[in-house]
Amino acid sequence: MGAEQKKSSIFTKVSDTNILLTITIVIFFAMYIGAILFQGGGFTKPQMFFNILNANAALIITSIGMSIVMISGGIDISVGGVVALVSMCCAVHLDMKGGSVFGSMLIALGIGLAFGLVQGFLVAYLDIQPFIVSLAGMFFARGMTTIVNTAPFNVANEEFKALMNTRIIIPGMGYTNRKGIYVDAYVEPGVIVAIVLVILLFVVLRWTKLGRGFYAVGGNRQSALMLGINVKRTRFLSHVICSTLAGIAGYVYFLHVGSGSASHAMGMEMNAIASSIIGGTMLSGGVGNLIGTLFGVLSLSTIQNIVSNAGLDQAWWTGITIASMLCIFLVIQSIVMTRRKRALKN
Amino acid sequence: MEENRILEMRGIEKSFPGVRALRGVDFSLNKGEIHALMGENGAGKSTLIKVLTGVYSKDNGKISMPGAEDIQIHSPQDAQNAGISTVYQEITLCPNLTVAENMYIGRGKGVITNWKKMNEDANKILRSLDIPATATQQLASCSIAVQQMVAIARAVDMDCKVLILDEPTSSLDEQEVEKLFGLMRDLKSRGVGIIFVTHFLDQVYAVCDRITVLRDGTLVGEYAIADLPRVELVAKMLGKEMDDLADIKGESAGYQGDIVDDVVFEAEGLQSDAGIKPFNFYIKKGEVNGFTGLLGSGRSECVRAIFGADRILGGKVKMHGKEVKIAKPLDAMKNGIAYLPEDRKIDGIVGDLSVRDNIILALQVLTGFFKPFSKAKAQAFAEEYIKKLNIKTASADTPIKSLSGGNQQKVILARWLLMHPEYLILDEPTRGIDVGTKVDIQKLVLELAGEGMSVTFISSETDEMLRTCSRLVVMRDRKTVGELSGDDLSQNKIMETIAGGEG
Amino acid sequence: MNSDSRFDIKKLLSNQLLIPFTALIILCLINLINDPSFFQITVGTNNAGNTVFSGSLITILDYGSELAILAIGMTLVTAASGGQDISVGATIAIAGSAMLRVLCGGNTRPDTLAAPIIVGFLVACIVGMLCGAFNGMLVAIFRIQPMIATLILFTAGRSIAAWINNNELPIVPDPKFAYFGGFIPGIPIPTTVFIALACIIVAALMLKFTNLGLYTQAVGINESSSRLNGINPTAIKFISFMILGLCVAVAALIKVSRLSTINYSVIAKDIEMDAILAVALGGNALSGGKFNMWASILGAYIIQFLTTTLYKFKVDSAALxxxxxxxxxxxxxxxxxxxxxxxxxxxxxxxxxxxxxxxx
Known part of the structure; x- marks a missing residue:
């Protein structure tokens, strides 16, 4: 009985956001340390960590967008499609139309913004289920990608390639390889973009009226309205931000792979949702933290690395791993929240 | 506009599909006064307030405040900007945010939230109002009463000119109510106009200066508190002299069978997860009894426990002296218990289904998954009860959601009567429906009892219960505190018992 | 007089079948203008040497049938849970893969069937229902939004399917197996039409002789009220996902039979979109509640009509x-x-x- 009471007080005192965030951070460190201890090798080198960042910069950006939509009570599964569409459009612009790098960046932003405006309008002002809207968005983006150009191809534009091969050296984190040559640790430009966006949006969510509005609307839409928040505009903006971020992520992804293809970023929406949920964003809205989302992405990719290091490197293991992680965390969320509700009631 | 006026509403009209909720209502509020807005459920109080706070937009009429003739209020934001704040009965705050945020979100200018200043300010106000909460606490971790007070603190801090309190006391205990009254008087002395909506007459006479009475969407009148004795107030609210209703009981003689002492249902130490203390209860054949107590006292939770609507945590239940297990509604139905829930919209009607499907639903479920009624049979059932209860509907095929509140309630009643229950529980069957239907339902209850059915009747309106019930279980703070029958059945005695034994 | 005619128009407008029929008429007109030969039905001989009907309309009937089967389950899931199952394509891959595994017994190129076709189909049914049960559990018990819950299998499904057969693509040796997705010798109409008909009849009987329809609608419209009327909403939602699982198994049989093998990443791709679209086109609210099964089925055929029309306009399948x-x-x-x-x-x-x- 005593233990039960103590538990319920922990359940009730810590805020929803913190309890889920703590779980995530603990799990990430446990996993990473476990990987170092049991699999050693690559995990001991800082570059391993930077490679995770390099490979997942785009995912980080889409995930924070996803978190924002989810915090305000919505969902957007079109992000993967938008990433693919952006990569294809930019590739076509650079190579076939002879466009500039700056122009391709504008295209990426424009596509993201357009998806955001349309989807946001349909969800917020016409009150259509976000899932259906973004499901259509996803199919539209994927279909459009093939309409723009059917075959995948690598970009040859010199200006772009220079940008693509830019490396940002992290001093003091390098290692000496087998031949005795010191190799610098580096990150790609996309990582910097991702980190800047995480910090920027973290600040927005924590300290601005709009950011707090996302939480209020996700917590209780009716109450938020009564408290004088413009609910429609807030929901609209959450979708605009998410899709614009997906556009930026598309460019970062494009910068990482250097090609356009309709099969790019397949299932990225799923990874973004999984990262958000693992990072402590509640599916039901109102609870979440972008730092948690960042850790969610890192956890997800770390476990993928662990799985492939363990010799299970067939492609299907990735899908199964992510799906089971998502499943476990969804169930944990559901149970934690039910218990909390019960603890508060009594 | 008169000099002292702070708010004036003229000729306010508002219609919903099928209902004219407000018909040319006038209302005015002075500086530094507490003005009670009275009326029965469905009289138009809530609609008027929602028009004033921008939740609904009015169809017609004019709202003026000093310095602003004919202001337009289209959203709660507009209302806030105009200096109108509202505290609703149900909590309209965000449970996932902190107390301080709930007090400050959606207000003021600027883009940045200054957490430190916000928390300090919030703590200052919470302390000055003696509210037991801290600024950084998550709202969901506060009790409902404290959440209510946070909402008031928000309104107070907004420096509002007009403060609307929409049944704020229903979930507060006496001390908290006193504290609230102190707060209201304090605000009044600062020149704030307060609109106070409540069901408790005592509270009106304790704190208000003037009363406006509404009935059926029209204005009955505006009175100074000294000019309107209680009895007259009640008469104005009901729109008729008390004697009209007083006699229903006399018309039916009650159950005349032999085995009057047969206890149909009995509960011992029954407890559910809805937070009520274990309680004992019984009902005899042909008896009409009721649970009374303030809103939130646990009376609905008790009958829900009897029906197995909430998760049962413990206790014994007997039908005709034989122990039975009721863990879910279907168990109760199999034992001949029927339950008309308190909230018609959420728990009662199945909106998009036809009147026919709504009527047969319970009996159909009881009959079994693999034995659907034929169309003809279902139609016959529906028509029988549409006629019997005089349900006004275009046809049995009409979706129930397009019926008026009173007729919806009759359909739900028909649903349970079709089951021919031994024991019928009616939780607020008369809420939000017209007076005529109310009387119909009360008569029906007595008629059914006369035929030998046991009925438990719950109503917020005490006189309704006095008219129908022969025994009342009184509840306070989620436990039973007394039982009244015979000569003890009077308004005063009930009030005393609810208030806690000064009698 | 005037008001009378207006009333009729209103009634017509409120009819659920208005949307699908309008869509059908528009599609017919487009095809009639573009190329009237669209409506031609010819008699020819197929690869197996059977005399069969062919033509665009036959294609629509053939492929629309698998969609119609899915639409039955999807309608129930939509009505009961107010959400859609987006994992149907992936679970078709799983059920199909399991069926192949049983029929080929783990060999890639077996000479004979390792198990009778019926056993393979039953295994597919069980696997389909297990997937349905998994989704149903997440939705009904853990109260996760249906589309998020099914997102799990949507992502993992094709991987699981590949894993079941170790990423091999076994080929079913028995030519009889191809009957289900093709033609039975001597019958010129695609077998899928008969399978769909059987499923529709079963669904009709189910709706007529049980209260499934009433319960599902009640749960979808007002869960709390249904519970107080003795219905178990958890069970109803769970059952609806199980039924969809069965529909998926039947669709998997047809899909695998068409090729006698499987392509994990392509089989039934984007079919969830078509199934949801069929329900929506049938005029059923995607937010659940009242439903009309026949409108959904009609919707399924119209979707296929649309797809075939788009193909006629030389639209790439990836762009559909x-x-x-x-x-x-x-x-x-x-x-x-x-x-x-x-x-x-x-x-x-x-x-x-x-x-x-x-x-x-």
Missing amino acids: PAYKAVVVIILVVFSSPVVRQKLQQFSNKRAAATAKKEVA
Whole structure:
């Protein structure tokens, strides 16, 4: 009985956001340390960590967008499609139309913004289920990608390639390889973009009226309205931000792979949702933290690395791993929240 | 506009599909006064307030405040900007945010939230109002009463000119109510106009200066508190002299069978997860009894426990002296218990289904998954009860959601009567429906009892219960505190018992 | 007089079958203008040497049938849970893969069947229902939004399917197996039509002789009220996902039979979109509640009509989703309460204006 009471007080005192965030951070460190201890090798080198960042910069950006939509009570599964569409459009612009790098960046932003405006309008002002809207968005983006150009191809534009091969050296984190040559640790430009966006949006969510509005609307839409928040505009903006971020992520992804293809970023929406949920964003809205989302992405990719290091490197293991992680965390969320509700009631 | 006026509403009209909720209502509020807005459920109080706070937009009429003739209020934001704040009965705050945020979100200018200043300010106000909460606490971790007070603190801090309190006391205990009254008087002395909506007459006479009475969407009148004795107030609210209703009981003689002492249902130490203390209860054949107590006292939770609507945590239940297990509604139905829930919209009607499907639903479920009624049979059932209860509907095929509140309630009643229950529980069957239907339902209850059915009747309106019930279980703070029958059945005695034994 | 005719129009407009029939007529007209040979049915001989009907309409009947089977389950899931199952394509891959595994016994190129076809099909049914049960559990017990819950299998499904057969692509040796997705010798109509017919009859019997329809609608419209009337909403939602699982198994049989093998990443790709679209096109609310099974089934055939039409216009199969997405958006926009209300207001205003004119 005593233990039960103590538990319920922990359940009730810590805020929803913190309890889920703590779980995530603990799990990430446990996993990473476990990987170092049991699999050693690559995990001991800082570059391993930077490679995770390099490979997942785009995912980080889409995930924070996803978190924002989810915090305000919505969902957007079109992000993967938008990433693919952006990569294809930019590739076509650079190579076939002879466009500039700056122009391709504008295209990426424009596509993201357009998806955001349309989807946001349909969800917020016409009150259509976000899932259906973004499901259509996803199919539209994927279909459009093939309409723009059917075959995948690598970009040859010199200006772009220079940008693509830019490396940002992290001093003091390098290692000496087998031949005795010191190799610098580096990150790609996309990582910097991702980190800047995480910090920027973290600040927005924590300290601005709009950011707090996302939480209020996700917590209780009716109450938020009564408290004088413009609910429609807030929901609209959450979708605009998410899709614009997906556009930026598309460019970062494009910068990482250097090609356009309709099969790019397949299932990225799923990874973004999984990262958000693992990072402590509640599916039901109102609870979440972008730092948690960042850790969610890192956890997800770390476990993928662990799985492939363990010799299970067939492609299907990735899908199964992510799906089971998502499943476990969804169930944990559901149970934690039910218990909390019960603890508060009594 | 008169000099002292702070708010004036003229000729306010508002219609919903099928209902004219407000018909040319006038209302005015002075500086530094507490003005009670009275009326029965469905009289138009809530609609008027929602028009004033921008939740609904009015169809017609004019709202003026000093310095602003004919202001337009289209959203709660507009209302806030105009200096109108509202505290609703149900909590309209965000449970996932902190107390301080709930007090400050959606207000003021600027883009940045200054957490430190916000928390300090919030703590200052919470302390000055003696509210037991801290600024950084998550709202969901506060009790409902404290959440209510946070909402008031928000309104107070907004420096509002007009403060609307929409049944704020229903979930507060006496001390908290006193504290609230102190707060209201304090605000009044600062020149704030307060609109106070409540069901408790005592509270009106304790704190208000003037009363406006509404009935059926029209204005009955505006009175100074000294000019309107209680009895007259009640008469104005009901729109008729008390004697009209007083006699229903006399018309039916009650159950005349032999085995009057047969206890149909009995509960011992029954407890559910809805937070009520274990309680004992019984009902005899042909008896009409009721649970009374303030809103939130646990009376609905008790009958829900009897029906197995909430998760049962413990206790014994007997039908005709034989122990039975009721863990879910279907168990109760199999034992001949029927339950008309308190909230018609959420728990009662199945909106998009036809009147026919709504009527047969319970009996159909009881009959079994693999034995659907034929169309003809279902139609016959529906028509029988549409006629019997005089349900006004275009046809049995009409979706129930397009019926008026009173007729919806009759359909739900028909649903349970079709089951021919031994024991019928009616939780607020008369809420939000017209007076005529109310009387119909009360008569029906007595008629059914006369035929030998046991009925438990719950109503917020005490006189309704006095008219129908022969025994009342009184509840306070989620436990039973007394039982009244015979000569003890009077308004005063009930009030005393609810208030806690000064009698 | 005047008001009478208006009333009829209103009644017509409120009829659920209005949307699918309008869509059908528009599609027919487009094809008639583009190429009247679209409606031609020819008699020919197929690869197996059977005399069969062929033509666009036959294609529509053939492929529309698998969609119609899925639409049955999807309608129930939509009605009960207010959400859709987006994992149907992936679970078709799983069920199909399991069936192949049983029929080929783990060999890639077996000479004989390792198990009778019926056993393979039963295994597919069990696997389909297990997937349904998994989704149903997440939705009904853990109360996760249906589309998120099914997102799990949507992602993992094709991987699981590949894993079941170790990423091999076994080929079923028995030519009889090809009957299900093709033709039975001597019968010129695609077998899928008969399978769909059987499924539709079963569904009709189920709706007629049980209360499934009433319960599902009640749960979808008002869960709390249904519970207080003795219905178990958890069970109803769970059952609806199980039924969809069965439909998936039947669709998997057809899909695998068409090729006698499987392609994990392509089989039944984007079919979830078509199934959802069928339900929406049938005029059923995607937010659950009241449903009309026949309208959904009709919707399924119309979707296939649309697909075949798009193919006639030389649209690449990978680009199809873009067009269908536009159709979805148009449908949901016009069925959204906000837009309906606006349209209602507009028509009321116009009616009032004409009335005024008449008075004047």
